[in-house]
Amino acid sequence: MSNAYDVIIIGSGPGGYVTAIRAAQLGLKTAIVEREHLGGICLNWGCIPTKALLRSAEILDHANHAKSYGLTLNGTMTADVKDVVARSRGVSARLNGGVGFLMKKNKIDVIWGEAKLSKPGEVGVGKMLKPVVEPQNPVPKGVLGEGTYTAKHIIVATGARPRALPGIEPDGKLIWTYFEAMKPDFMPKSIVVMGSGAIGIEFASFYRSMGVDVTVVELMANIMPVEDVEISTFARKQLEKRGLKIITEAKVSKVEKGANSITAHVETKDGKVQTITADRLISAVGVQGNIENLGLETLGVKTDRGCIVIDGYGKTNVPGLYAIGDVAGPPMLAHKAEHEGVICIEKIAGLPNVHPMDKAKIPGCTYCNPQVASVGLTEAKAKAEGREIRVGRYNFNANGKAIALGEDQGLIKTIFDKKTGELIGAHMVGAEVTELIQGFVVAMNLETTEEELMHTIFPHPTLSEMMKESVLDAYGRVLNA
The missing domain is CATH 3.50.50.60 (FAD/NAD(P)-binding domain)
Structure with missing residues (x-):
């Protein structure tokens, strides 16, 4: 098998493997280099397994308040930490295997080992790291590994790791x-x-x-x-x-x-x-980008505050070398990495109308109880930019679905440009807001104004109705408050 590719991607996290799939769809001969396990931190030790843990916590919270729903549990509801963790690890293992399937389906070569940039257009691959954490699925025998590989385009997607403060370094025990x-x-x-x-x-x-x-x-x-x-x-x-x-x-x-x-x-x-x-x-x-031991210094790659400096299309200052995701700087979010990778590879492939990512339209979600989700400018930032704004608010305690769910503590806040009516920010706290925020993200990408949102019919009874009520409130037209 030839060691020459059109694209080599270093790292198989959300940014890396999604970029590899899009590259393959565009007809580019593609390989991905992974030193530990497919799916990266997000799938194995971040986004996915934490949500599994939080789901267990949510079920326990509901069970402990069963009486408020008119229910009586026979016996005491307790959490078995081993079983809770085992479920979380099982969820990760399932998705880890799914990434492997997608690589095979799209005819993407997976090269196992630690990558190093030896010179432009060339990647040297050494032995796999001894994983800091156990791989979810063992590496199959007889696959690509140590050696030298070449590509016209090399994309660094090595992610990030926990930041340590001097004197308070993690020790794995205390x-x-x-x-x-x-x-x-x-x-x-x-x-x-x-x-x-x-x-x-x-x-x-x-x-x-x-x-x-x-x-x-x-x-x-x-x-x-x-x-x-x-x-x-x-x-x-x-x-x-x-x-x-x-x-x-x-x-x-x-x-x-x-x-x-x-x-x-x-x-x-x-x-x-x-x-x-x-x-x-x-x-x-916080976290810091994995830029060490990649050979960036040898190639003269520009970095800033622990991240690789790129333009709006993932290009570094070195021709043929790109970076995406956490290693390319904040916001350090999986969905940002995925979208950044798609933009990068579509630009490489010469597709028309490829636009740089607008970071103001990247949603952020925190899955605590209560959940928090947001997109765009905060009220303080909008004012700091000198914008005249309209702000709308709607509380969960006035929404029928929220009350029926027993989740009546929350708030939806929308921010509009007063002159144009453009939606420039949306912020939420409460049950399931991480599932609601995408509605405002779509609206912002479509350059929606308050008029379109006011004329949109939201189904009843749903939590989403509060989104419209918040818009109406910004213009003094709220109906159910």
């Missing part, structure tokens, strides 16, 4: 990253979560549902700092009602390790320090 937090061999009684971004809040929510005493420490003034302040404030109140302890404008300055516990020194902005002793600490202070 200080966890999401790897350890995702598959605990026991359920701790108490946890400190350092960081309240999507990863931190999702794990905080999961462990609280499992009955763990959870304290979240966040450096910024609000949890989930990228979200609209009104939404994050609402979410914080609901999380605190569930028993989470949240300390904002504070940092973990030091961690002392005991035999089977940690003591976190939490310093607030006024310089005061309190100590919190817990069984474990989860470090969720």
Whole structure:
């Protein structure tokens, strides 16, 4: 088999494998290099397995409030941590196998090993890494591996890994990253979560549902700092009602390790320090791109703050070399990586009308309880840009479906340009908002104004009706409030 390809993609996460499939669809001879397991972090240790854990937590939450639905459970509902983790790992394994099937179906060669860029148009592949975590499916024997491979176009899609703070480095035992937090061999009684971004809040929510005493420490003034302040404030109140302890404008300055516990020194902005002793600490202070040991320095590839610098089509400063996904910078989201990869490969293939990605239209979702979802400008950012705006709001407690579900705590907020009526932002907190946000994403991509949304018929009774009511509220026309 020839070692020459049209496209070689380094990394098989969501960005990498989707890009490979699109390349194959466009008639390009394609290979993908993977050093650990198909599907990358998202499928094996991120997006998918965490949602399986959170689903178990959601079922447990509902069971513990069965009486409010007129139901009585015979016996006590408890969580078996081994079974919860086993289900999560099983979900990942199923999808991992699915990626392998898609590679075979699309006639994409999978080269197993660690890639290094030796010179333009060439990839050297060494041995596979000893996985930090176990592969979901073993690598089949007799497949492509170590050697030198060439391609006209090489796309780096190596993803990211947890960021570590000096002096508070994860050790796999007392200080966890999401790897350890995702598959605990026991359920701790108490946890400190350092960081309240999507990863931190999702794990905080999961462990609280499992009955763990959870304290979240966040450096910024609000949890989930990228979200609209009104939404994050609402979410914080609901999380605190569930028993989470949240300390904002504070940092973990030091961690002392005991035999089977940690003591976190939490310093607030006024310089005061309190100590919190817990069984474990989860470090969720962000992620950093995997740019090391790729040979980028040898080729003179430009990087910035731990990520590869690209243009709107994934091109680096080195001809024939591209980057997509987390390694190419924020927002570090799977769906951004997928779309970025498709844009990159379609540009390479010479398709007409390929447009750079508009990052203002990338939705973000956090799957805590309550869920949070958003797209576009926050109210503060819109004002900072000097825009005149109209803001609409609608609460879940006025929606029939939300009340019937027993999920009447939530808020939908929409932001419009006052002069043009353009929808420039949408922000939600509450049940199933991660499934609702795509409606506003589609609307924004179609350059929808308030008029089109007002004339759209939303089905009744649904949670989606609140989306229209929020639009109506922005223009003083709300009907059911």
